[in-house]
Amino acid sequence: MRSLLTGTALGGVLGALTVGFAAMAWPQGQDAPAPPEDPRVATYQQIELFAEIFARAQRDYVVPIDEREAMESAINGMLTSLDPHSSYMDPEDFRSLQVQTSGEYGGLGIEVTMEDGFVKVISPIDDTPAERAGIQPGDYITEINGQPIIGQTLNDAVKEMRGEKGTEIEITILREGVDPFQVTLVRDVVQQKSVTWKKEANDIAYIRVSTFNERTGTLLEEAVEGINREIGARPKGIVLDLRNNGGGLLDEAVKVSDFFLSGGEVVSTQGRRPIDVERRNATKAEVFKDVPLVVLINGGSASASEIVAGALQDRGRALVVGTTSFGKGSVQSVIPLGADRGAIRLTTARYYTPSGRSIQALGIEPDIMITPVRLTEEELAKIQRFSEADLPHALANESGIERAKLRMPDEQPPEGFEGEDFQLDRALQLLQEGRASASRLAMQEDKAG
Known part of the structure; x- marks a missing residue:
């Protein structure tokens, strides 16, 4: 009924415009100006075009088409053309998302996106089949069980990768610098225990946050209680590791930031209209x-991870160490469409750090850039970057600032380094040396000197 009323009203408006302009006389030799185009007219014309094409496909395609699947694909195509993070979810996909954000599901354990027709890995999740198999950020998945991914949607590919615990799946990986290779993985229940911690030397607490799901804030509170029991209320330092954390729920990012801040802004979001501004503040007493505090980030740190790192960096609470983060500075809303109709995931806002900067397509630049491996300038020049800015249809940064060029790191592993994690080693050393208490300005002065 609503569509019919809208269409009738539009027809009335068009009729009035036609009669009005027909009754007017214009000087000879001058063309009458074209009537202003009502944007609704163009929209309805495009909808009519779509309906005509859909009807022709129904009638004339060589075999009968699955009408629901075709319609859902058309809707999803419209949304994915807006940006890499907007999409349509059919009812099954929507249920899967709800399971995933609750923290437990069957599958491989990877955060992925779609690029150039292939599934691209943003980051593997800790202690999952993908992480144990050595899947890396930036890997392309080109085949699943011998079937090419080209032509599938991201949702279709994700469905294939999920499954019951104990079942096998073979994926083909395309990785820069090596020939394509196959990996056989055994699906497992992906229990996203998103927060873990351990005591390091000299009473330093290491906290790992691997994702931001519905339980992250609660689990961090449990970790804090454990640190209080084993180390005490004043550890000598804290490392907050957000590397390869692909993000998650905005509310949980605010909760995590709140643990380390005494009041003040954590993040603000700006929607399409000037009035669509929301500011999220720290409200609890700082633990x-x-x-x-040192925060570790890398190219797999995205979205909610960048909110936390950006807040702690801007507020002068932490020294951020590692490599430039992914650069996803947008917020998606999940909008249910009613019973058995699924939902849409739609980009509805950009977010800004407390200083007002947007990290969209730029990422968080660390205070000290430390690479996990040793690089020469020649090797640096050959690195193929993987970030938000490289995704098809990615939103531009509205500030006009261009992404920083790759540069040689401030620190990198020495020749012959035999440790497991140079970035973590250096974070611990910075805390032991008292350098993590220095302001970013002081750190920059040290580098300049």
């Missing part, structure tokens, strides 16, 4: 107040 481990004045305890030196």
Whole structure:
């Protein structure tokens, strides 16, 4: 009924415009100006075009088409053309998303996106089949069980990768610098225990946050209680590891930031209209107040991870160490469409760090750039970047600032380094040396000197 009323009203408006302009006289030799085009007219014309094409496909395609699947694909195509993070979810996909954000599902354990027709890995999740198999950020998945991914949607590919615990799946990986290779994985229940911690030397607490799901804030609170029991209320320092954390729920990012801040802004979001502004503030008492804090990030740190790193960096609470983050500075809303109709995931806002900067397509630049492996300038020049800015249809940064060029790191592993994690080693050393208490300005002065 609503569509019919809208269409009738539009027809009335068009009729009035036609009669009005027909009754007017214009000087000889001058063309009458074209009537202003009502944007609704163009929209309805495009909908009519779509309906005509859909009807022709129904009638004339060589075999009968699955009408529901064709319609869902058309809707999804419209949304994915907007940006890489907007999409349509059919009812099954929507249920899967709800399961995933609750923290447990059957599958491989990877955060993925779609690029150039292939599934591209943003980051593997800790202690999952994908992480144990050595899947890396930036890997392309080109085949699943011998079947090419080209032509599938991201949702279709994700469905194929999920499954019951104990079942096998073979994926073909395309990785820069090596020939394509196959990996056989055994699906498992992906229990996203998103927060873990351990005691390091000299009473330093290491906290790992691997994703931001519905339980992340609660699990961090449990970790804090454990640190209080085993180390005490004032550890010598804290490392907050957000590397390869592909993001998650905005609310949980705010909760995590709140643990380390005494009031003040964590993040703001700006929607399409000037009035669509929301500011999220820290509200709880800061735990481990004045305890030196280092945050570890890398190219797999995205979205909610960048909110936390950006807030702690801007507020001068933490020293951010590692490599430039992914650069996803947008917020998606999941909008249910009613019973058995699925939902849409739609980009509805950009987010900004407390200083007002947008990291969209730029990422968070660390205070000290430390690479996990040793690089020469020649090797640096050959690196193929993988970030938000490289995704098809990615939103531009509205500030006009261009992404920083790759540069040689401030620090990298020495020749012959035999440790497991140079970035973490250096974070611990910075805390032991008292350098994590220095302001970013002081760190920059040290580098300049």
